[in-house]
Amino acid sequence: MRGGVRALGTALRPITTTARRLSRGRGLTIIGWHRVDGHSDGLSTGVDDFRRHLDVLDTWGATVLPLDAAVAALAAGTLPDRAVVLTFDDGYASVVETAWPILRERGLPTTLFAVTASLAGDLRFAWDRHEPEHDRLRLARPDELLDAAGEGLDIGSHTVSHPWLPRLTPADLVRELVDSRVSLEELLGRPVTSLAYPTGGWNPAVRAAADAAGYRIAITVDRGLNTVRTPHLSLRRSFVPADPEDLRLILDGAYTVLRPLDSWRSRKGPPW
Numbered sequence: 098m099r100g101g102v103r104a105l106g107t108a109l110r111p112i113t114t115t116a117r118r119l120s121r122g123r124g125l126t127i128i129g130w131h132r133v134d135g136h137s138d139g140l141s142t143g144v145d146d147f148r149r150h151l152d153v154l155d156t157w158g159a160t161v162l163p164l165d166a167a168v169a170a171l172a173a174g175t176l177p178d179r180a181v182v183l184t185f186d187d188g189y190a191s192v193v194e195t196a197w198p199i200l201r202e203r204g205l206p207t208t209l210f211a212v213t214a215s216l217a218g219d220l221r222f223a224w225d226r227h228e229p230e231h232d233r234l235r236l237a238r239p240d241e242l243l244d245a246a247g248e249g250l251d252i253g254s255h256t257v258s259h260p261w262l263p264r265l266t267p268a269d270l271v272r273e274l275v276d277s278r279v280s281l282e283e284l285l286g287r288p289v290t291s292l293a294y295p296t297g298g299w300n301p302a303v304r305a306a307a308d309a310a311g312y313r314i315a316i317t318v319d320r321g322l323n324t325v326r327t328p329h330l331s332l333r334r335s336f337v338p339a340d341p342e343d344l345r346l347i348l349d350g351a352y353t354v355l356r357p358l359d360s361w362r363s364r365k366g367p368p369w
């Protein structure tokens with residue numbers, strides 16, 4: 098599948114690059130990772146691959162913006178050309194330990210979406226349970242998040258317990274959205290108005306609940322370029338595969354052709 102996608106992306110690159118050029122100044126690419134540690138494997142991106150991703154952003158000419166500023170500029174029509182936002186989901190410790198120092202050194206603003214059940218003590222995600230006990234699976238402690246936030250890392254909510262939101266009762270949906278926001282606001286001492294839907298699960302009812310819960314920005318995993326018409330509570334985002342060439346395809350808009358597939362997947366339910 099992946100080889101086919103890449104071949105398709107490469108074949109479509111002249112078209113997508115032209116589309117990108119025509120939308121000059123009006124498109125926002127949001128990209129994401131999960132954890133950055135020793136080697137690329139599953140949810141992990143190796144440190145060397147991560148540095149290569151940042152090199153690709155540089156050579157491509159990306160203007161990396163803070164999430165809130167990028168969304169404000171998108172709405173105002175003042176987005177710079179090749180605007181990109183960097184995000185991390187889940188709140189793994191390797192992000193604050195390894196990725197954030199590299200990003201800070203390069204002056205790149207970044208948003209981390211944390212699961213707040215981890216603030217109260219050890220949390221291990223369902224998809225990590227089959228892996229042997231390893232430090233790479235550790236989630237950041239509250240003091241680590243607070244220190245990184247003090248250094249400029251933007252922190253948003255990834256809910257309390259990372260459920261598939263479209264499946265929840267209305268009461269549980271409100272609890273996941275509101276309690277996580279309040280916990281982070283108490284930790285950070287500032288408003289928290291951004292959210293990443295766990296596993297990209299959303300539908301119009303979930304989006305309305307996010308709005309009612311006080312969020313102004315929410316991010317899916319539906320790939321493609323965000324335009325002035327993209328709702329701020331269902332922004333598009335692509336996770337970055339290990340191979341830097343795949344990031345180039347994302348930036349050139351090649352994966353936008355997969356939008357219908359992503360819309361279906363984001364409503365179907367999680368693989369676990």
Ligand SMILES: [Zn+2]
Pocket residue numbers: 186187255259295296
């Ligand atoms: Zn997640």
